[in-house]
Amino acid sequence: MDLPSDQEARRILEAALLCAHQPMSVRDMKQLFDGALSTDAIIALLGGLQESWQGRGVALVEVATGWRFQTCGDVQAHLDRLHPEKPPRYSRATMETLAIIAYKQPVTRGDIEDIRGVTVSSHIIKQLEDRGWIEVIGHREAPGRPALLATTRQFLDDLGLSSLAQLPTLEGLPLGQASLPGLDETLALDGRADEDLDASAQDEAPSPQDVAGLAPGATEEPPRAESAQIAP
Template sequence: MNTADARRILETALICAQEPLSLREMAALFEGALSYDTLRRLLAELQRAWDNRGLELVCLASGWRFQSRPELRPFLERLHPEKPPKYSRAVLETLAIIAYRQPVTRGDMEEIRGVTINSAIIKQLEDRGWIEVIGYRETVGRPALFATTRTFLDDLGLASLDALPPLEAVQAPADALAALSEPVAAEAAAALAPALTPMPNEGLPRPAESES
C-alpha cells in the first residue's frame, strides 16, 4: 500500500469515527502492517494538509480526532442557539481542585474550599464522566481518591494534564482551567463554565445545573 492510500484510509476513518481513535485502533485498519511511527508521520501529514480548512486534526488524551476550529465555533453554534445549562460555582471549584490536586479525597476538597461539598456535586461530575474513583487512601475510613478522566481532557481539547495552565499564572485553580475556553494560551477568565461546554461536533450530553 502506498502512502497516499494509507493517508486516505486514515483520513476517512478519523472523519467517520464517533470517538477519538487511538494508535492501536488505527493500526488495526492496516492489520498491523504500519508501525506506530509510520502512523504518527501520516497523522502529521494529515494535520498539515488540513491547515487552512474548517476542521483540524488534534491529538487528545484518548486518541486522535477531527474537530471544528475554535474561531468557527460561534458560527456553528447558530445552528443550535439554545444556551447550554450553566454549572454552579461550587461544581466548577470542585472540578478545578480535583484537576490540579489529584488524587484527592472529599475531605481534601472540603478543606481547600472551606465548606462541606454536597454529594450531588460529586455525582454530577461522575455522571458527566469528568471524574472517577481511582483508589482509596490508607487511613481511617479509607476515603475514596478522586481524579479526572480522559473524557475530561478530551472535552477540553487536551492531550494530557501537563497542558493545563500553571497555577502560578492565575489567582485560583478555577481561573486557570477557565483559560482553556478557546486556546490554552488565552487569558484566564473569571468563570470556568465556557471551558466546559462541549464543542459543537462532540454531541455529548450535558448535566443539569447543581444548586449546591
C-alpha cells in the same frame, strides 16, 4: 496484506477519522492496515494529515484517548448560530470542585472541603462522575479509607487536551510545595450552600481556562502523585 502507498494510507486514515464518533487510538488505526504499518509510520501519516488540514475549519488533534477531527475555535461562533439556545451551565460550586480535583489530584472529599471551606454536596460529586469527568482511583491509607478522586481521560478529551500538563498554569506556589490541609486559599461561595447554586449540567464541556480560573493555589508542574491503595 500488501503495504499501501503513503497517499492511499493517508486517505484511509482520513476517512476513518472523519467517520469516527470517538477519538481513534494508534492501535485502532493499525488495525485498518491489518498490522502492515508500524506505530512510527502511523504517527508520520497523522503528521502529514495535520499539515494538509491547516487553515481549514476543522483540525486533526491529539487528545487523551486518541486522535480526532474537531472544529477550530474561530469558526465555532458561527456554528453555534445553528443552535442558538444556550444550555444551563454548571454551578460555580461544581466548577470549583472540578478545578480542585484537576489541579490537586488525587484528592479526597475532605481535601476539597478543606480548600473550599464549605461542605461538598454529594450531588456535585455524582454529577461529575455521571458526566465522566472524575473517578475513584483508590483509597487513602487513613481512618475511614476515604476515596481518592482524580480526573478521567474523558475529561481531557472534552477539554481537547492530551495530558494534564496542558492545563493552563497559574501564578503562585507549585503544587508540590503545598499541603492540602494547610492551604490558606478557599473558594467559599459567599456563604451560600452548594445546593442553592446547583444548576442543570450543560452538554458542552468547560474550557481549560474555565477550569483554571477556579483552581486554588498554582502549579508549574503536573499534579503530584500520592501513595495509596489503587482500586482494581
